[in-house]
Amino acid sequence: xxxxxxxxxxxxxxxxxxxxxxxxxxxxxxxxxxxxxxxxxxxxxxxxxxxxxxxxxxxxxxxxxxxxxxxxxxxxxxxxxxxxxxx
Numbered sequence: 872x873x874x875x876x877x878x879x880x881x882x883x884x885x886x887x888x889x890x891x892x893x894x895x896x897x898x899x900x901x902x903x904x905x906x907x908x909x910x911x912x913x914x915x916x917x918x919x920x921x922x923x924x925x926x927x928x929x930x931x932x933x934x935x936x937x938x939x940x941x942x943x944x945x946x947x948x949x950x951x952x953x954x955x956x957x958x
Contacts, residue, residue, distance in 0.1 A: 893924040897934065898953040901942055918957065925956075 898916040921933060931951050939946040 893921045894957040895919050895921065895925070895934065896953075896955050896957055897938070897951060899938060900950040900952065901944060902948050902950055925954075 895918065896916070897919050899914075901913050901915065919934060919937060921937065925931060925934060931954065932946070934954060935946040935949045935951060938944075938949045938951075942949075
């Protein structure tokens with residue numbers, strides 16, 4: 872966060888810029904082993920937040936890994952049907 876006022880300081884505040892998280896809408900299937908948290912469900916959709924934007928063309932590996940970790944599955948058990956970056 873940046874504050875434009877110095878609030879009585881004699882030197883300007885230091886600015887630290889960090890990469891912003893990237894949010895994606897995802898629609899995916901869980902295959903293979905059933906998820907432990909919801910054993911009767913295999914199709915999911917929702918918003919996933921990543922630390923950095925996905926790479927162009929085939930950058931879904933990080934997305935699959937994050938989803939697999941969330942469902943306690945292997946990344947091969949995730950099939951992404953659709954994803955789109957949210958602005």
